[in-house]
Amino acid sequence: MALAGVTAPRGWVSGTAACGIKALTAGASALPGELRDDLTVIFSASRCDAAGVFTTNKVKSASVVIDQLHLQSGPIQALVVSSGNANACTGAQGFKDALRMAKLTADRLDLDPQQVIVATTGVIGRPLPMEAVKGGIQIACADLAAEHGSASALAIMTTDTVPKTVVAKVRIGGVEVTVGGMAKGSGMIHPNLATMLAFITTDAAVEEGWTAAHVQRLADSSFNQVTVDGDNSTNDSFLILANGAAGNPPVSAGSEDSDALEGAILGVARELARMIARDGEGATKLLTVRVEGAPDDGQARLAARSVASSSLVKTAIHGGDPNWGRIVCALGYSGSELAIDRLTVAVAGLTVFARGAGVEVDLEQVRAAFQGSEIEVFADLGLGSGRAEAWGCDLSAEYVRINADYTT
Amino acid sequence: MALAGVTAPRGWVSGTAACGIKALTAGASALPGELRDDLTVIFSASRCDAAGVFTTNKVKSASVVIDQLHLQSGPIQALVVSSGNANACTGAQGFKDALRMAKLTADRLDLDPQQVIVATTGVIGRPLPMEAVKGGIQIACADLAAEHGSASALAIMTTDTVPKTVVAKVRIGGVEVTVGGMAKGSGMIHPNLATMLAFITTDAAVEEGWTAAHVQRLADSSFNQVTVDGDNSTNDSFLILANGAAGNPPVSAGSEDSDALEGAILGVARELARMIARDGEGATKLLTVRVEGAPDDGQARLAARSVASSSLVKTAIHGGDPNWGRIVCALGYSGSELAIDRLTVAVAGLTVFARGAGVEVDLEQVRAAFQGSEIEVFADLGLGSGRAEAWGCDLSAEYVRINADYTT
Numbered sequence: 001m002a003l004a005g006v007t008a009p010r011g012w013v014s015g016t017a018a019c020g021i022k023a024l025t026a027g028a029s030a031l032p033g034e035l036r037d038d039l040t041v042i043f044s045a046s047r048c049d050a051a052g053v054f055t056t057n058k059v060k061s062a063s064v065v066i067d068q069l070h071l072q073s074g075p076i077q078a079l080v081v082s083s084g085n086a087n088a089c090t091g092a093q094g095f096k097d098a099l100r101m102a103k104l105t106a107d108r109l110d111l112d113p114q115q116v117i118v119a120t121t122g123v124i125g126r127p128l129p130m131e132a133v134k135g136g137i138q139i140a141c142a143d144l145a146a147e148h149g150s151a152s153a154l155a156i157m158t159t160d161t162v163p164k165t166v167v168a169k170v171r172i173g174g175v176e177v178t179v180g181g182m183a184k185g186s187g188m189i190h191p192n193l194a195t196m197l198a199f200i201t202t203d204a205a206v207e208e209g210w211t212a213a214h215v216q217r218l219a220d221s222s223f224n225q226v227t228v229d230g231d232n233s234t235n236d237s238f239l240i241l242a243n244g245a246a247g248n249p250p251v252s253a254g255s256e257d258s259d260a261l262e263g264a265i266l267g268v269a270r271e272l273a274r275m276i277a278r279d280g281e282g283a284t285k286l287l288t289v290r291v292e293g294a295p296d297d298g299q300a301r302l303a304a305r306s307v308a309s310s311s312l313v314k315t316a317i318h319g320g321d322p323n324w325g326r327i328v329c330a331l332g333y334s335g336s337e338l339a340i341d342r343l344t345v346a347v348a349g350l351t352v353f354a355r356g357a358g359v360e361v362d363l364e365q366v367r368a369a370f371q372g373s374e375i376e377v378f379a380d381l382g383l384g385s386g387r388a389e390a391w392g393c394d395l396s397a398e399y400v401r402i403n404a405d406y407t408t
Numbered sequence: 409m410a411l412a413g414v415t416a417p418r419g420w421v422s423g424t425a426a427c428g429i430k431a432l433t434a435g436a437s438a439l440p441g442e443l444r445d446d447l448t449v450i451f452s453a454s455r456c457d458a459a460g461v462f463t464t465n466k467v468k469s470a471s472v473v474i475d476q477l478h479l480q481s482g483p484i485q486a487l488v489v490s491s492g493n494a495n496a497c498t499g500a501q502g503f504k505d506a507l508r509m510a511k512l513t514a515d516r517l518d519l520d521p522q523q524v525i526v527a528t529t530g531v532i533g534r535p536l537p538m539e540a541v542k543g544g545i546q547i548a549c550a551d552l553a554a555e556h557g558s559a560s561a562l563a564i565m566t567t568d569t570v571p572k573t574v575v576a577k578v579r580i581g582g583v584e585v586t587v588g589g590m591a592k593g594s595g596m597i598h599p600n601l602a603t604m605l606a607f608i609t610t611d612a613a614v615e616e617g618w619t620a621a622h623v624q625r626l627a628d629s630s631f632n633q634v635t636v637d638g639d640n641s642t643n644d645s646f647l648i649l650a651n652g653a654a655g656n657p658p659v660s661a662g663s664e665d666s667d668a669l670e671g672a673i674l675g676v677a678r679e680l681a682r683m684i685a686r687d688g689e690g691a692t693k694l695l696t697v698r699v700e701g702a703p704d705d706g707q708a709r710l711a712a713r714s715v716a717s718s719s720l721v722k723t724a725i726h727g728g729d730p731n732w733g734r735i736v737c738a739l740g741y742s743g744s745e746l747a748i749d750r751l752t753v754a755v756a757g758l759t760v761f762a763r764g765a766g767v768e769v770d771l772e773q774v775r776a777a778f779q780g781s782e783i784e785v786f787a788d789l790g791l792g793s794g795r796a797e798a799w800g801c802d803l804s805a806e807y808v809r810i811n812a813d814y815t816t
Binding site: 337 | 534
């Protein structure tokens with residue numbers, strides 16, 4: 001079986017453990033016999049060039065705060081990720097617990113705690129069940145292997161219905177380099193909110209600082225263009241780690257090799273982003289919004305995200321309605337420049353708006369076009385060469401049901 | 409019967425007509441026998457000081473563009489408002505039609521077209537059925553009366569389930585002054601989007617420019633704090649018109665009388681805003697978010713609106729769940745300053761978060777508190793004296809049903 005996710009690149013191994021974090025956080029005194037994995041440790045045999053992009057929410061998980069410090073002191077060599085408890089809004093105890101997760105992992109792997117990234121996702125406002133977490137870290141570190149990438153992707157899930165891993169390969173300086181990634185979705189979980197977590201590893205050798213110089217741009221064109229319900233959690237994290245095990249000549253910023261590596265990482269990041277959107281809570285369709293002809297890429301991103309975020313567009317897509325009025329409206333308040341006479345809009349390949357007015361469409365064709373599980377909205381703003389994509393999902397009654405259940 | 413809405417102040421009259429605008433816009437060749445009113449003309453016997461705040465959407469209805477011009481050339485003395493067709497995305501024909509609505513109304517009332525405000529709401533992208541509109545303007549202008557304020561509020565409805573009118577009285581310079589208002593909701597209508605329209609009339613005498621100097625501030629604390637689904641339509645309009653018929657000494661900006669008049673108008677605006685939120689599509693509860701202790705009022709407005717807009721908060725409220733995690737999260741990404749240790753959050757009068765941690769609540773008390781049709785979320789940021797309110801509604805499966813129906 002091919003290696004999957006974050007352990008596909010050379011020099012990367014992982015282990016998992018079932019700690020019962022969710023049940024213990026909810027106050028269970030005894031755990032059920034069958035537990036699913038909810039903790040994973042990921043380890044690189046060599047030191048990594050690493051960088052991250054984190055939530056802009058002013059309420060940040062202790063894990064996020066610790067990671068921002070550790071990335072400054074580096075070099076990173078391991079990650080410990082758990083699901084079921086976000087370790088957010090947990091005060092001083094939360095910071096102690098996040099640091100302890102790093103230290104427990106570092107001790108087992110003969111690293112400094114500053115070399116460990118910590119990520120948590122799940123319920124907020126409750127202390128981590130640290131005894132269980134400690135046991136889980138020991139179990140995970142005792143069985144590290146390159147074959148465990150899929151298990152790691154399962155261990156970080158919360159309300160996700162499928163694990164999300166992607167692998168890509170690219171030649172850099174005559175050497176085949178591998179990029180692997182895993183993510184969990186930004187759908188929201190009762191009784192509190194969950195999080196988008198994404199980790200991309202590679203065996204590429206890069207000059208120091210390469211990941212830091214590229215991570216924001218990569219996030220802007222991938223994870224920052226995913227929207228499920230517009231909420232921005234306390235724990236959102238995206239990390240890139242490059243361990244150099246492929247032995248290629250180190251990639252320097254601005255070179256052709258740099259473009260190739262960035263392209264491969266972007267491909268993995270965008271595919272993970274699409275997987276997250278497709279697996280949004282209650283989603284039945286992946287919505288891709290592609291914008292061209294914006295004055296610049298930044299405005300194209302605003303425009304695409306505005307359409308993908310609109311509750312009205314999302315419900316129309318759910319109902320199979322190529323409603324150009326809602327799309328034009330969402331473009332109008334996106335913050336991008338817009339000139340209605342120059343705008344063209346297509347839904348599922350059918351042009352529905354052009355030259356300032358609606359275009360009659362054949363209802364039979366519309367119904368056929370909406371049969372699929374993926375719908376593309378395309379808008380050409382006709383103003384410049386800026387382009388972007390954003391990904392979302394339809395808004396279904398099931399989303400409301402999932403999130404309205406009485407759970408306190 | 410007491411006079412209602414925009415014709416409650418002295419010197420204001422209105423008339424209505426049933427034109428079948430919605431059916432004709434959808435392509436009906438013959439109208440049903442029973443039509444509801446869908447056009448109203450509102451007229452002041454004397455010239456008004458008038459000002460408006462309009463949608464910030466880059467895609468604007470022709471009516472909005474025309475109004476902005478007419479407010480500059482004024483003085484305004486009449487409004488013509490129709491529902492069923494937004495006259496947006498209708499190109500050059502749309503401007504011709506909006507100007508013609510003003511001219512037809514002006515001709516009947518012996519005014520200049522520049523003295524008439526035009527407002528439209530309904531389906532976008534289809535030409536107005538101008539023959540029917542013309543007939544409706546003639547009928548409405550032929551039967552102007554102070555008793556028709558309630559009928560006018562009914563005529564501007566689209567998916568609203570109840571008409572919305574408010575009247576307030578205040579003493580200015582020893583004279584009783586009346587403020588009247590009507591509005592229609594920002595809930596969205598199939599097959600396209602609808603709009604928030606709000607009109608406030610008064611018989612107060614004000615110095616020239618008084619309404620222009622106050623309209624934005626009044627909107628910021630009322631209609632700009634209403635959120636149903638975050639979409640900002642092509643036609644949103646709020647107008648204030650003061651005709652001076654009360655005979656009070658003209659109110660000048662900065663005076664005590666000015667504060668009193670502004671307070672009365674704000675009271676009417678806020679009550680209309682609450683009515684709009686309560687009548688959001690599929691809404692079963694009015695959600696009021698009250699923020700105190702922000703660094704300033706502007707940040708308080710951001711914080712309150714962020715909570716009232718959050719799909720996660722809205723679904724939690726629908727499900728009767730005092731979920732502080734979602735509220736703290738929405739405050740965190742609102743753009744307002746936030747220090748989690750200083751934050752207190754209460755839901756339906758029960759403190760659920762304080763001193764950086766959740767507060768245990770009695771589930772029986774929670775269930776009792778959620779029985780009502782109004783729920784208040786309160787947040788004290790503990791940072792300053794800024795305060796604001798925002799109003800929204802719960803997010804129900806019914807909202808999704810209304811907006812997902814196949815309607816093209």
